[in-house]
Amino acid sequence: MIPEPWAAIVNAVIYLLLAPVVGGLIAGIDRRITARMQGRVGPPLLQPFYDVGKLFEKENLVVTTTQNFYVLSYLVFMAVSGALFFSGGDMLLVIFAFTLSHIFLVLGAYAAFSPYSHVGAERELIQIIAYEPMIIITAAGMYMVTKSFYVSDIVQSAVPIVLYLPGVFIGYLIVLTIKLRKSPFDLSTSHHAHQELVKGVTTDFAGPNLAKIEIAHWYEYVFLLGVVYLFFGFNPLLAIAAIIIAYFLEILIDNTTSRVKWQMTLRSAWLVAGTLGIINLGVLYYLRMVIVP
Amino acid sequence: MQVSQLLIFLVLFPLIAAFFLLFARKSLERNWIVKLAALAIGAVSLWLLVAGFDKGMMMFGVSGKALDLAMLAIELVIAVYLLWLGLKHKKYSVVILVVIQAALLLWFELAFGHTLVELPNNLFVDQFSIIMAMIIGIIGSLICVYALGYMEIFHEHHKEIVDRQGMFFFILFVFLSAMFGLVFSNNLLWVLFFWEITTLCSFLLIGYSQTTEATNNAFLALAMNMLGGIAFVVALIYLATLDPSGRLLELSTLLKSGYAVAIVPAVLICFAGLTKAAQMPFSSWLVGAMVAPTPVSALLHSSTMVKAGVYIIVRFAPVLTGTTEGLMIALVGGFTFLLTSCMAISQSNAKKVLAYSTIANLGLIVACAGVGTYNLMWVAILLIIFHAIAKSLLFLCVGTVEHRIGSRDIEDMGGLIERMPKMAVMMFIGMAGMFLAPFGMIISKWAAIEAFIQAPFGLIFIIILAFGGSATLFFWSKWMGKIISVMRNQENVEKTVPQDKYTVLWILTALVVIVALIFPLISSVLIEPYIMDVYGYTTRLAEANIIIMLLMLGLLMIMPFSMLFESKTPRIAPPYMGGRTTEGGMKFHGSLGMSRDLVLSNYYLRTYFGEEKLFMVGVLACWGIILIALVMVVGVVL
Numbered sequence: 001m002i003p004e005p006w007a008a009i010v011n012a013v014i015y016l017l018l019a020p021v022v023g024g025l026i027a028g029i030d031r032r033i034t035a036r037m038q039g040r041v042g043p044p045l046l047q048p049f050y051d052v053g054k055l056f057e058k059e060n061l062v063v064t065t066t067q068n069f070y071v072l073s074y075l076v077f078m079a080v081s082g083a084l085f086f087s088g089g090d091m092l093l094v095i096f097a098f099t100l101s102h103i104f105l106v107l108g109a110y111a112a113f114s115p116y117s118h119v120g121a122e123r124e125l126i127q128i129i130a131y132e133p134m135i136i137i138t139a140a141g142m143y144m145v146t147k148s149f150y151v152s153d154i155v156q157s158a159v160p161i162v163l164y165l166p167g168v169f170i171g172y173l174i175v176l177t178i179k180l181r182k183s184p185f186d187l188s189t190s191h192h193a194h195q196e197l198v199k200g201v202t203t204d205f206a207g208p209n210l211a212k213i214e215i216a217h218w219y220e221y222v223f224l225l226g227v228v229y230l231f232f233g234f235n236p237l238l239a240i241a242a243i244i245i246a247y248f249l250e251i252l253i254d255n256t257t258s259r260v261k262w263q264m265t266l267r268s269a270w271l272v273a274g275t276l277g278i279i280n281l282g283v284l285y286y287l288r289m290v291i292v293p
Numbered sequence: 294m295q296v297s298q299l300l301i302f303l304v305l306f307p308l309i310a311a312f313f314l315l316f317a318r319k320s321l322e323r324n325w326i327v328k329l330a331a332l333a334i335g336a337v338s339l340w341l342l343v344a345g346f347d348k349g350m351m352m353f354g355v356s357g358k359a360l361d362l363a364m365l366a367i368e369l370v371i372a373v374y375l376l377w378l379g380l381k382h383k384k385y386s387v388v389i390l391v392v393i394q395a396a397l398l399l400w401f402e403l404a405f406g407h408t409l410v411e412l413p414n415n416l417f418v419d420q421f422s423i424i425m426a427m428i429i430g431i432i433g434s435l436i437c438v439y440a441l442g443y444m445e446i447f448h449e450h451h452k453e454i455v456d457r458q459g460m461f462f463f464i465l466f467v468f469l470s471a472m473f474g475l476v477f478s479n480n481l482l483w484v485l486f487f488w489e490i491t492t493l494c495s496f497l498l499i500g501y502s503q504t505t506e507a508t509n510n511a512f513l514a515l516a517m518n519m520l521g522g523i524a525f526v527v528a529l530i531y532l533a534t535l536d537p538s539g540r541l542l543e544l545s546t547l548l549k550s551g552y553a554v555a556i557v558p559a560v561l562i563c564f565a566g567l568t569k570a571a572q573m574p575f576s577s578w579l580v581g582a583m584v585a586p587t588p589v590s591a592l593l594h595s596s597t598m599v600k601a602g603v604y605i606i607v608r609f610a611p612v613l614t615g616t617t618e619g620l621m622i623a624l625v626g627g628f629t630f631l632l633t634s635c636m637a638i639s640q641s642n643a644k645k646v647l648a649y650s651t652i653a654n655l656g657l658i659v660a661c662a663g664v665g666t667y668n669l670m671w672v673a674i675l676l677i678i679f680h681a682i683a684k685s686l687l688f689l690c691v692g693t694v695e696h697r698i699g700s701r702d703i704e705d706m707g708g709l710i711e712r713m714p715k716m717a718v719m720m721f722i723g724m725a726g727m728f729l730a731p732f733g734m735i736i737s738k739w740a741a742i743e744a745f746i747q748a749p750f751g752l753i754f755i756i757i758l759a760f761g762g763s764a765t766l767f768f769w770s771k772w773m774g775k776i777i778s779v780m781r782n783q784e785n786v787e788k789t790v791p792q793d794k795y796t797v798l799w800i801l802t803a804l805v806v807i808v809a810l811i812f813p814l815i816s817s818v819l820i821e822p823y824i825m826d827v828y829g830y831t832t833r834l835a836e837a838n839i840i841i842m843l844l845m846l847g848l849l850m851i852m853p854f855s856m857l858f859e860s861k862t863p864r865i866a867p868p869y870m871g872g873r874t875t876e877g878g879m880k881f882h883g884s885l886g887m888s889r890d891l892v893l894s895n896y897y898l899r900t901y902f903g904e905e906k907l908f909m910v911g912v913l914a915c916w917g918i919i920l921i922a923l924v925m926v927v928g929v930v931l
Contacts, residue, residue, distance in 0.1 A: 005837075060863040064779035065856065066710075068863060073852050080845065090838055092739050096730035097845065103729060103770055110774030113708070114868025118778075118893045125770050126896070132763035133756075136742070140755050143746055204868050266901070270760070278756055285752050 008087035008152070015086040015222070016079055023218025024048045026225075030251060037255045052214050058207035063112040070108030071209045077101030078216040082223040088152025091139040098135075098223070102128055105201065105213070112204035120200030124188035126262045130269035131175040134168075137277040138175075141168040142230065144284050155233045162231040162242075167280030169231050171272050173246060178269065179224055182254035185265050297353040299341045300416055303426060303473040307334060311466035315459050320445065327441055327462060331434035334469065338430025345423055346818055349826055352414035352479060352545065360415075364486040365402055369395060371493055375515070384512045390519040397526045401533065409539035417479040417545060420823035424674060424815075425476040425604055428681045432801070433469050433596040439689050439797040440465065440588035446696050447586050454502045461501060465592065468494040472597045476604060481532070481542045485525050488565070488601065492518040495598050498589040499582045510581035517575045521568030528561035531930070548611060559612040560926045562605055563622050563663075564919065570602030570655045573629045574912040574919075579652060583644040587692030590644060594651045595685035600677060603655055607662045607673050611827050614665035620750055621922035623663025625915045627757045629656030632911040634764040638902040641895070643691045643701045646768060647684065650727065653761065654680045654734070660754055661741060667828040668744035672737055674820050675812065679733030682808055683726035686801040690720045693794060697786050703772050704894050708780035713787040715795070717776045719802045726805040728769045731842040731849070733809050738762055740834060764902070771895045778893075781879060809846060813839050 027048040035042025044050075062068065081097035084090075102124070109121035143149050145164045146157040154161070162169050178185040186192075189200035197203070202213055225243045232239035260268075310330035317323045345351065372395040379388040418426075440462070448456050471490035478484045492515065500511030532541040535554065541547050547555055571579035579599065583590055593599060606622070613619025630653045637649035654676060661673035694709065694716055695701045710717040726732040742758055745751035808815070816833055824831040834842075870881070870891070879891040 060859075061866050062863045063866060063868045065859075065863055065865070066777070066779060068859065069853060069856050072855050073849075076848065076852065080848070084841065089841065090835070092742055093730075093838060093841060096735055096739065099766065100730045103766075103773075106770055107774055107777055110778045112868050113778040113780050113893065114870065115891060115893065116869060116871070121774055122771065122896045125767055126898075128770075129763040129767045132766065133759035136759035136762070137756070140742070140746060140752075140759075149743065198869060198871075206866075263901075273759070281752055281756075 008089075012083035012087040015083050019079075019082060019222040020215050020218045023215075023221040024052070026221050026247070027218065030247075033248070033251050034255060037251070048214070048218075052211045055211035055214070056208050060208050061206045062209065063114065063204045066111050067108050067205065067209060070104045070111060071205065071212050073104040074101050074108065075212045075216040075219075077104060078219045078223075082219050082226075085151055085223055085226055088150060088155070091142065091149045091151060091154070092136075094151070095135050095139060099128065099132065101216070105216075108205070109201045109203075114204050116198045116203040117201065120188045120197055120203060123197075123262055124201045126266055127178050127185065127188055130185075130266045131178045134171045134175050134269065134273040134277055137273055137281060138165075138168050138172050138227070141165045141277075141281055141284065144281065144288065151230070154230050158234050160232075160234045164284060165231065165280055167276035171277045172227065172231075173249070174269055174272050176224055176228070176246065177250055177253060178265070179220065180250055182250050184253070184257040184260045185269075186254075186259055187262055187265055190259075296341070296345050296348070296351055296418060297355075297416065299337060299344060300353065300418055300473075300477045301355070302337055303334065303341065303430065304470055304477065306330070306337070307466040307470035307473070311463045311470065314462040314466060317459060317462075320441075320458075323458065323462060324441055327437055330466065331438050334430050334434045338426050341418070341426055341430075342423055345418055346420065347822075349822065350417060350419040350545070353416040353418075354413050355415045356411070358411050361482060364483065365398065368398060368486060368489055371489065372398075375493075375496075379512075382508060382512065384516070387512055387516050387519065390516060390523065394519060394523050394526060397523065397530065401526065401530050405530075405533040405537055405539065408537040409533070409542075412480050412539065412543050414543065414545070415480040415483060416477050418477055419826065420819040421607070421674065422476045424678060424819055425600070426473060428596045428600065428678065429469060429472045429476070432681050432685050433472070433592060435797045435800060436588050436591045436596065436685060436689070437462070437465050437469070439591075439692075439794055440586075442791045442794045443586065443588050443692055443696075450696070451502070454504075457501070461498070461586075464494050464497050465588075468498075468592065468597055472601060475601055479544045481529055481544055481547070484544065484605070485522075485529060488525060488569075488605075489522055491569075491598055491601055492522060495582070495593055498593075499585045501585055501589065504584070507584045510578070510584050513581050514578035517568050517578045520575075521565035524561045524568075525565040528558035528565075531561070532558055544608070548608070552612065552616065555609075555612045556616060556618060557926050557929055559609040560618050560622070560922055563609055563613070564923070566602040566604075566606040566609075567622070567625060567659065567919070568602070570599045570606070570659060571652050572602075572625050572656060572659055573632065573652075573908075573915040576629065576633060576652045576908075576911070580645060580648045583642075583648055587644070587688055587695065590647075591685045591688035591692070594647070594688060595681040599651065599655055600681065603658045603662070603673070603677060606659055607670065607677070610662040610665040610670050610673070612665075613663055615749065618922050618925055619663045619665050621663070621918050621925075623660045623665075623754070624918050626656040626659025626661075626663055627754050628911060628914050628918070629653065630660060631656075631757045631761040631764075632907045634761040634768075635902045636904050636907050637768045638764055639897045639899045639904055640768075641703045641897060643695075643703050643706070643772075644688075646703065646772065647687055647691065650765070650768075651680070651684055653765065654684075657737075657741065657758075657761075660757070661744070664745070664748050664751065664754070666744065666748045667824050667830060668832040669741070669748060670827070671816070671820055671824055671832050672741045672744055674823070675740065675816070676734070676737045678808065678812075678815065679726065679737060682801060682804045683723050683733060686723040686798065686805060687720065687727070689794075689798055689801065690716055690723060693790055693798070694720075697790065703775055706772075706776050707778055707893070708783050709776040711779060711783035712785060713790075714785070715787060716790075716798075719798055720776055721773060722802050722805055724769050724773050726809070728765050731809065731845040732805065733812070736809070736812065736834075736842065744832070775895060806846075806850075810843065 028045040032042040078101040085094045106121045106124050109117040142154050146154045228243050229239045232242045375391045471487045474487035496511050496515040500507050568575045633649045633653040637646050640646045658673045658676045661669040727734050745754040821831045880888045883889045
């Protein structure tokens, strides 16, 4: 089924306008809870907005002017992929747009030709290939349950998707850890300043460019949590509770684990996708083909 | 002019041009002949498109008996020639294979020559043949034009290699002729004849430089393709045994004759296709073929040779649909896709990365054709088109860059955006065409996922695509990152690239973008009617999604212009180098007052994606699967 064009466009516009606000608030709450877990008071709730506002006021300092293009493309395609998702579009198209946007961030870091950016870019790529199979498997799993790749169909499905896809859901939580740049998988850049990579992939971005990257992250948060919603789409209240619990769990993991090497990241992500993901889909396939043809 | 005359022109004209080239002594003459011939071939291919796209399958009778004998005679002459070469170079495996194939062919002629009736329709053309003809006629001839400039410089750089350019261009055009013959032939004996000609041409082209390595790799390619050729001959003998009148040798009849009759020849011919398409365990010949001059690689990888392999497998896909044998062939393709995508990560030689990427994409095509449902067939044909364009562009770019910077190592291509900005942009677009949305290959990958999920056992291929696809992402992105990194104080070395080369490269670059824009049109005019003819129903991407893709492509194309509208001119600062231990000019302080230049190199992850280990896994797995398929075929025969 193709989504109703007008409702889809309205949803996309709402996402484009509100996602940065929601994403920024999530970042603010994240910082407060993290601080409490570490026995600190933490910054005000709106601190992420103050930070970004201040960054925009700074001078546009670059290593090469092409960085501006890559960062803008990163932001634009991140917004596009989220907008496609919330307008009920095809999951696979959303994933491809999402990947495209990340490639732009990586290219921006490569363009700077500096040691920290470079290693950050390589690690960011390793992270991308670590989580990418699991996202495709997630989309395939949702198709197998709902017979559609369209987000609009998946979200309306009355089937409790999470009960059919428990393995895929766990795999997706690992994707979430990588994508939210949480420890133990915050290889390429981190929210915390205590790493050997300086700021990794974002080291050579400053001022407005860094602000755009931050806004892109906010768009990304909302989209990633939107996928969690799909697993529980049959019951909106439960879905929102699941999002809150999942996010809290991510913060907890972030604060209780230490960063692993890239080898471990790649291995664990592929291992989970290759076992939980495949077994889950295999069982589903068997049930569908053999038990209820 | 009638369509049949266009077909005959496309087969014979390159051959005539080839003979002129053999005797052209001056490079000016050669230049004119190649350019005019390329223009004529390209124009007639387009003419064929205009004349034939809406007519469906057309068959033509060309009096056959005398031609059949001539072809047999030529094949035997080639066999004697190869026998002589094999003995001369002490390649006894090739000698044995040549003897076996020649013996089988002679036996075929003696046993069935008198019973075979003259087939009514030796030539045919349908939308799929037209697509192949466009790829051969346009991309193939563009590569020939590019080769003119390339070979001049090649021989300037390599004085030790004997200049046999007349021979070189002769073979290139014979190759094009054979490819046209292959895609237009309805008579399997003719298909075999052209099939063997392409094997011979690639053998001669790979060995062009006559170094020991080139000769060895050429014989490797020959041996592997001969193996496929033998399977092909066995398929023909089987068909002639079933029906001594030889009516089953007509491709169009055979494809409609049902599982019981067609499965054995289908598997044997698909085996030949696997060797030609360099699927594992036969992938090493295509990797070895990179010793040849770059235009040869471009030709082998994009519009000829390997495309002949997948062409024949896609032709037989309707027979394979839903069969276990088909699934086996698809699995060979699937494993090849997964493993070679991973192997490409560990390579820093640009041509080798391109070679593994070709093998991987062919694997995906084989996987689609082996499973063989109608929507996968659609994907397979789309993949053939997109891959041909982007890959020829990338090979020719690497060739040009190699001549300027003297290296084909990706690590030496750092900062290409400063040194050769135009080449870097073209390579960027070519690579985007290979793995980024919303360009060609990603459209195909997307359609492949949607099609596999509905196919029997499709889940296996979804998993393969998920992992293999992400490996693809890795090796293209890091290469892309290398060429766009902005190093300081680089000199522009681009000026000396001749105009001819640019023309070819810009046309191919434009094609990458244009085909991504108009693929819905190509699909509805050419691919869908063909699928409709074969399966009775067809497929396409949802219209809303196509519109979104086009919008994304538009957005992507206007993004670079954002750099023109900067409100404030950004201030340039040096990158962050880590504080006190550095000095100006991208240097680090070393011990004893030394200063060290900053060197950055990419990750190759060899412990995980090492070539040898994965190759062994692939060879064992794919041989296993192929043997199972062959045993099943023997079961059917008995």
